[in-house]
Amino acid sequence: MQVWQEFRGNTGGLVGAAFIVALVVASLVAPLVVDQAGLDVVTATGSPLEPPSGRFWLGTDESGRSILLLTFWGARVSLLVGFAATLLSVLVGTLVGVVSAHFGGWVSAVLMRVTDFFLVLPALVLAAVLMAVLPKSMWTLILAIGATSWPTTARLVRAQTLAVEGRPYIERSKALGGGHAHVIGKHVLPSVLPLVFANTTLVVGGSIIAESTLAFLGMAGPEISWGSMLDRANSSGAVTAGAWWYLLPPGVMIVLVVLSFTLVGRALETVLNPRLKGDR
Amino acid sequence: MTSPPPLLELRNLGVTYRSAAGDVHAVRGVDLTLDKGETLGIAGESGSGKSTVAASVLRLLPKSATVTGEVLLDGENVADMRWGRLRAVRWSEAAVVFQGAMHALNPVQRIGRQIAEPIRLHGTVAGDAADPSEAPGESGAPAGHTAPSEAEVDARVRELLAQVDLPPSKARSYPHELSGGQKQRVMIAMALACRPRLLIADEPTTALDVVVQAQVLDLLGGLVAEQGIGLMFITHDLSVLASTCRRIAVMYRGEVVESGAAKDVIAAPGHEHTKALAGAFPTVGDPLSRYAPATTAPLPETTGPDPEAPVLLSARDLRVHFRDRTGATVPAVAGVDLDVRAGEIVALVGQSGSGKTTLARTLLGLQRPTSGSVRHDGEPLPTSTSALRAYRRRVQLVLQDPSSALNPRHTVYESVAEGPRIHGLDGDERERVVAALEAAELRPAEDFLPRLPHELSGGQRQRVVIAGALALEPDVLVADEPVASLDASVRGEILGLLLRLRARLGLAALVITHDLGLAWNIADRVAVMYRGELVEVGDVEQVLLRPQHDYTRSLLDALPAATADDR
Numbered sequence: 001m002q003v004w005q006e007f008r009g010n011t012g013g014l015v016g017a018a019f020i021v022a023l024v025v026a027s028l029v030a031p032l033v034v035d036q037a038g039l040d041v042v043t044a045t046g047s048p049l050e051p052p053s054g055r056f057w058l059g060t061d062e063s064g065r066s067i068l069l070l071t072f073w074g075a076r077v078s079l080l081v082g083f084a085a086t087l088l089s090v091l092v093g094t095l096v097g098v099v100s101a102h103f104g105g106w107v108s109a110v111l112m113r114v115t116d117f118f119l120v121l122p123a124l125v126l127a128a129v130l131m132a133v134l135p136k137s138m139w140t141l142i143l144a145i146g147a148t149s150w151p152t153t154a155r156l157v158r159a160q161t162l163a164v165e166g167r168p169y170i171e172r173s174k175a176l177g178g179g180h181a182h183v184i185g186k187h188v189l190p191s192v193l194p195l196v197f198a199n200t201t202l203v204v205g206g207s208i209i210a211e212s213t214l215a216f217l218g219m220a221g222p223e224i225s226w227g228s229m230l231d232r233a234n235s236s237g238a239v240t241a242g243a244w245w246y247l248l249p250p251g252v253m254i255v256l257v258v259l260s261f262t263l264v265g266r267a268l269e270t271v272l273n274p275r276l277k278g279d280r
Numbered sequence: 281m282t283s284p285p286p287l288l289e290l291r292n293l294g295v296t297y298r299s300a301a302g303d304v305h306a307v308r309g310v311d312l313t314l315d316k317g318e319t320l321g322i323a324g325e326s327g328s329g330k331s332t333v334a335a336s337v338l339r340l341l342p343k344s345a346t347v348t349g350e351v352l353l354d355g356e357n358v359a360d361m362r363w364g365r366l367r368a369v370r371w372s373e374a375a376v377v378f379q380g381a382m383h384a385l386n387p388v389q390r391i392g393r394q395i396a397e398p399i400r401l402h403g404t405v406a407g408d409a410a411d412p413s414e415a416p417g418e419s420g421a422p423a424g425h426t427a428p429s430e431a432e433v434d435a436r437v438r439e440l441l442a443q444v445d446l447p448p449s450k451a452r453s454y455p456h457e458l459s460g461g462q463k464q465r466v467m468i469a470m471a472l473a474c475r476p477r478l479l480i481a482d483e484p485t486t487a488l489d490v491v492v493q494a495q496v497l498d499l500l501g502g503l504v505a506e507q508g509i510g511l512m513f514i515t516h517d518l519s520v521l522a523s524t525c526r527r528i529a530v531m532y533r534g535e536v537v538e539s540g541a542a543k544d545v546i547a548a549p550g551h552e553h554t555k556a557l558a559g560a561f562p563t564v565g566d567p568l569s570r571y572a573p574a575t576t577a578p579l580p581e582t583t584g585p586d587p588e589a590p591v592l593l594s595a596r597d598l599r600v601h602f603r604d605r606t607g608a609t610v611p612a613v614a615g616v617d618l619d620v621r622a623g624e625i626v627a628l629v630g631q632s633g634s635g636k637t638t639l640a641r642t643l644l645g646l647q648r649p650t651s652g653s654v655r656h657d658g659e660p661l662p663t664s665t666s667a668l669r670a671y672r673r674r675v676q677l678v679l680q681d682p683s684s685a686l687n688p689r690h691t692v693y694e695s696v697a698e699g700p701r702i703h704g705l706d707g708d709e710r711e712r713v714v715a716a717l718e719a720a721e722l723r724p725a726e727d728f729l730p731r732l733p734h735e736l737s738g739g740q741r742q743r744v745v746i747a748g749a750l751a752l753e754p755d756v757l758v759a760d761e762p763v764a765s766l767d768a769s770v771r772g773e774i775l776g777l778l779l780r781l782r783a784r785l786g787l788a789a790l791v792i793t794h795d796l797g798l799a800w801n802i803a804d805r806v807a808v809m810y811r812g813e814l815v816e817v818g819d820v821e822q823v824l825l826r827p828q829h830d831y832t833r834s835l836l837d838a839l840p841a842a843t844a845d846d847r
Contacts, residue, residue, distance in 0.1 A: 171679065
């Protein structure tokens with residue numbers, strides 16, 4: 001495929017994609033290769049805050065669990081929240097964007113005012129409120145992140161849809177007798193989706209950061225994620241104890257994953273958006 | 281040195297573009313000369329290299345171009361000029377009126393400032409107006425001039441606006457506040473800002489209406505006569521050249537295939553290509569071109585309309601109003617009565633903004649009328665979605681620009697099959713698509729099925745659009761400027777196709793155009809639209825040869841006459 005041909009030429013995007021694929025595979029096989037007893041506070045074998053050693057490569061946390069194991073396991077929740085929240089946000093955003101641009105008039109006016117409302121709302125505060133009102137769990141977290149990140153997608157999709165709707169072939173399609181579903185399905189979505197896809201990869205990175213932020217603020221469920229690791233490291237006094245091995249692994253992983261998604265997203269954008277291609 | 285060198289001399293000019301697909305020889309062995317106060321027209325269709333010739337004069341070509349041969353400006357080779365000298369020459373000795381005035385102006389700057397830009401850059405305000413040859417380019421580098429004062433610049437801008445017949449107050453306007461013709465005048469004023477001695481006009485009137493075009497041509501002609509400027513005029517429209525230029529050179533595939541005095545070239549074209557160009561702009565009133573667009577395929581015998589044929593499409597007191605930004609109502613269509621009979625070709629003529637496209641959209645049911653009625657086959661136009669869909673099978677649309685009327689991601693097959701799929705027509709889809717392509721004279725149809733729009737030529741794309749309409753077996757085609765964006769040689773073929781479709785399928789057509797020659801070429805009846813109203817409707821011969829309404833007369837008067845004797 002031509003997109004892949006061009007994407008291959010972008011080294012940054014390729015490295016990012018390789019890292020993401022490796023991490024996703026690792027997270028999927030994690031339950032099969034990891035002894036889950038090591039994750040339980042009760043059955044943990046190490047002593048609290050052990051520095052890195054031959055037995056625990058990245059040391060232990062305040063309950064004696066292996067940091068390496070926790071970081072490895074934490075990727076599951078971080079990635080799941082990242083992907084699920086993105087899916088939610090992209091679905092809502094695409095729907096709102098396409099519908100508002102296609103129908104125009106008061107439909108567009110209402111939808112765009114709602115979008116603007118969510119756009120100006122401080123995302124962190126909204127998410128915090130949602131987490132406080134709804135039961136604390138991973139799914140609430142996903143809902144909170146998804147609800148705050150869709151407006152940008154909606155704006156982007158709306159702009160792109162408007163550009164496509166202005167093309168004469170849409171007029172021709174209507175003159176041929178095509179209804180709303182036909183015009184959207186046959187002409188609008190195929191030309192909007194590639195950009196949505198590129199945008200999606202960027203949203204994933206943002207969602208993972210949001211998850212870590214909320215978890216660090218103690219607003220996540222009991223699952224082990226990179227954000228909650230940082231939260232516990234902070235609250236258990238690991239920072240003052242100088243236990244750098246507790247803080248660094250989850251922090252570096254967050255940076256690496258978000259960087260990878262950004263690299264892939266930027267690369268896809270350059271490949272798929274003809275306007276950006278000309279400048280290179 | 282016995283006589284001064286000519287203002288511009290091209291000697292064996294060749295331009296080659298390097299591209300991924302190999303070298304493209306855009307211009308080959310072109311020799312041209314132009315003297316002070318002379319007018320030289322360069323004609324040719326897109327891709328003939330005429331704009332490349334213009335760009336090579338001021339070395340405005342992209343980096344991928346290699347120039348061979350010589351471009352001598354006042355005997356000085358442009359290729360040998362140093363950067364500073366070239367900058368001084370640009371605009372102060374030779375200036376360009378670019379095509380597409382809509383896009384060549386900066387939308388966020390006032391007109392006055394844009395006209396003043398070259399004056400400030402070159403600092404050439406003080407020169408004697410009487411002697412344009414003295415002021416520019418004396419010291420070589422523009423930086424060497426003393427900057428003109430604000431008052432001087434303002435005075436010069438006012439003077440330039442007066443020269444192009446614009447009121448001085450327009451200097452405070454932004455480009456979007458001006459009409460197309462006014463923008464084109466601003467472009468000319470900009471080109472004149474530094475009193476150049478050579479003016480290169482690249483398709484300066486292509487996007488303009490006939491009436492405005494006539495004004496701009498008059499203006500250019502007057503400037504040449506008054507100020508002794510050398511004018512190089514580039515266009516695809518031979519009739520425009522005939523009325524502005526004394527000499528014409530016709531380019532085809534990068535070479536000058538014919539050149540000579542304008543009268544001779546137009547009256548007795550020697551080269552095949554010149555004939556095609558000349559045929560694309562028929563003289564209204566010439567019986568040879570009546571029902572005979574320039575085409576190579578045989579045309580059907582045309583007997584003229586059958587006055588007894590049933591009325592297929594009719595509009596009665598049709599009105600469409602829009603609201604502008606301030607909330608005021610703007611009537612786009614103001615009480616139109618129009619009939620299209622079975623098997624009849626009606627031309628709807630008018631300048632841009634006259635409401636012809638809105639009328640067409642309303643007839644197609646794409647725009648809801650404010651009041652009045654549209655009837656098809658005696659039945660009023662339905663309003664429900666499903667009934668409208670059925671109606672759309674009968675009345676089909678052909679758009680102006682075929683390159684944007686086709687989805688670039690869809691193959692020819694998908695584009696043509698789109699209509700039948702929407703309507704769920706029974707029968708073999710492939711058979712239907714092939715038949716439609718054959719009817720649109722794309723043969724062999726099988727070869728075109730998997731192609732994408734960008735692999736087709738302009739004429740082929742327009743045929744695909746027509747095939748897409750034919751696949752629904754309509755009885756009326758509404759064609760909005762069907763040949764306006766096509767090359768001269770293709771124009772006749774598409775118009776011939778419309779005539780043949782009418783003869784073979786009895787297809788009626790409403791052709792919207794600004795081109796009176798097109799109406800003369802194919803239409804039975806013509807309706808002239810002006811400010812939302814039909815001011816004159818009748819048989820082509822009657823309306824175009826014995827116009828009753830003043831507006832029709834002014835349209836006909838604005839047609840460039842093929843005589844250059846008065847210049």
